[in-house]
Amino acid sequence: MITQNYLSLIFHLTEAVFFAVSVIYFVALPVLLWYYVFGDKMELKFKNGKFRILMIADTQEGKSVSSDTIKLIVAGLDRSQPDLVVFSGDQIWGKRNFKGDKAVVRRVLGELVQPVIDRKIPFAVCFGNHDRQVGLSNAEQFDIYKTFDGFIGESDDGADGVGNHCFEIKDGDEIKYLLYTIDSHSNLKVGYDRVHDNQIEWYRKIRDRYESKLGSVVPSVVIQHIPVCEVFDLMHRVKFTKRGSVRGFRTHDGEYYMLTKGRVNPDGFMKESPADPQENGGEFAAMKEKGDVRGIYFGHDHNNSFHGDIDGIDVGYTQGCGFNVYGPGLDRGVRVIDLFPDGHLDTFDLRYKNIVGKKVDHPIKYAFLQLCPTNTFDAVMRVAKAMGVIAVLLVIVLIIMMLGA
Numbered sequence: 001m002i003t004q005n006y007l008s009l010i011f012h013l014t015e016a017v018f019f020a021v022s023v024i025y026f027v028a029l030p031v032l033l034w035y036y037v038f039g040d041k042m043e044l045k046f047k048n049g050k051f052r053i054l055m056i057a058d059t060q061e062g063k064s065v066s067s068d069t070i071k072l073i074v075a076g077l078d079r080s081q082p083d084l085v086v087f088s089g090d091q092i093w094g095k096r097n098f099k100g101d102k103a104v105v106r107r108v109l110g111e112l113v114q115p116v117i118d119r120k121i122p123f124a125v126c127f128g129n130h131d132r133q134v135g136l137s138n139a140e141q142f143d144i145y146k147t148f149d150g151f152i153g154e155s156d157d158g159a160d161g162v163g164n165h166c167f168e169i170k171d172g173d174e175i176k177y178l179l180y181t182i183d184s185h186s187n188l189k190v191g192y193d194r195v196h197d198n199q200i201e202w203y204r205k206i207r208d209r210y211e212s213k214l215g216s217v218v219p220s221v222v223i224q225h226i227p228v229c230e231v232f233d234l235m236h237r238v239k240f241t242k243r244g245s246v247r248g249f250r251t252h253d254g255e256y257y258m259l260t261k262g263r264v265n266p267d268g269f270m271k272e273s274p275a276d277p278q279e280n281g282g283e284f285a286a287m288k289e290k291g292d293v294r295g296i297y298f299g300h301d302h303n304n305s306f307h308g309d310i311d312g313i314d315v316g317y318t319q320g321c322g323f324n325v326y327g328p329g330l331d332r333g334v335r336v337i338d339l340f341p342d343g344h345l346d347t348f349d350l351r352y353k354n355i356v357g358k359k360v361d362h363p364i365k366y367a368f369l370q371l372c373p374t375n376t377f378d379a380v381m382r383v384a385k386a387m388g389v390i391a392v393l394l395v396i397v398l399i400i401m402m403l404g405a
Helices: 002-042 067-080 102-118 138-145 197-214 229-234 283-287 363-370 376-404
Strands: 051-056 084-087 123-125 165-171 174-181 220-223 235-238 256-259 293-298 307-310 313-317 333-339 345-351
Touching: 051 067, 051 220, 067 102, 067 333, 067 345, 084 102, 084 174, 102 138, 174 197, 197 283, 229 235, 229 307, 229 313, 283 293, 283 313, 293 333, 293 345, 313 345
Parallel strands: 051 084, 084 123, 174 220, 220 293, 293 313
Antiparallel strands: 051 333, 165 174, 235 256, 307 313, 333 345
16 A cells, blocks of 8 residues: 555656646747847847947848848948847838738848847838838838847837837946837828927827936937938038039929048948938927937938938938949938947948949849939939930931931
C-alpha cells in the first residue's frame, strides 16, 4: 500500500513538473524571447548619449519591389545602425498595381520592412498622398503594419488622419525628447491638403501637457510626408534663365527658385520645386511658439535633399528611396537624424552611390525613370526640348542634302 501511494505521488509530481515545463516552454519562454528581442526596444531610449532615427522616404513601390530599393534600405540600416526607423509616407502606390488586394499590399509592405524586422529595430510609419491609391485605406494599411514584428506605431484619437502619435524617448527614466509622426494627408482637387486644425491642437495639448508635468517643454522632432510652406524661406527667387533654378507650380506658378547658400547644408540639392500645401494652415507657426520643436523633416518631392534653420527649427527634405519611381539618380538615399539628451540634433543623408555603389540591378528601367517628368510643366518643357532637338537635326539633314545636291 505504501509503495502504491509512493508511486502515485511520484506520478503526480512528474505530471506537475511536466505541466510546468510545458507552460514554460510553450508560453513563458516565447513571451520572454519576444520581450528580449522587442520588448526593451518598445521603450525608446538613448544609448551612449545619442538616439538615432533613420528616415526612409518615398519608396513608392508597386507589386514588384525593386531590388535596388531593398539594397538601399539594407545599406542604410547597416551603415547607420539606428535605434528607430520611420517610413515617412508613399511606401506604395498605384491602384492598377494592387487593385485593393490586401494580400498583395501585405506582401509588398512586408518586403519593404523585412530588413528592419531582421535587424530587430522598432519602426513606425507616416502616410503620404499616394498610399491610399492602392485601393485600401490608410487605416486598413495601418492594421497590416500592426501585424509586423517591431512595429510600434499608434494612431491617436482626436486628430484627423492615421498614424498621428507622440513617442517618448528617454535617457534612463527621464523623458528627454519627443517624436511626433503626423499625417499630412493627400491631394485636393487642386494642390495638396495641409495638416488640419485639430491636429495642430492635438500637438499643442501634448506639448503643454508635458510642459505642465515636467516643468518645461520637451525638445521634439517632427516627421511627416508633405513639406511645410515655410520651406521656401531657405530659397530665393531668380530669373528663369539662372542655371540650376527650379520652376514653382500651383501657388508658386511662374516663379523660379534656388537654394540660398549659407542657409542649407553645402551638399544639399533641390532638383524640383517643393509641392507644399495649397494653404498655410499654421502648423509651423504653432511648432515654433515655445521653442520645443528642434526639427521638422519630410519627403514627398523625391528630387530634394537639404536642410536648414528657419526661426530656430531645422527644416529639411529627405530624398526618395524607391527605384520604381522617379528620383535623383544615384543620389537616392535615406536620412539619419541624431538626437541628444541636451536637446540639440544633427542630421545628414546617406546616398546610394556612397553606401551601395554606382551600379543598379535594372539599368534600363533606371535610365527610363531618370527621364520621367516631375510635374505637368516639366513634361511640357521636356517635350518642347525634344521637339527642338529634332527640329535642329532635321535642319542639319536638309542642309547636308542641299549641299550634296
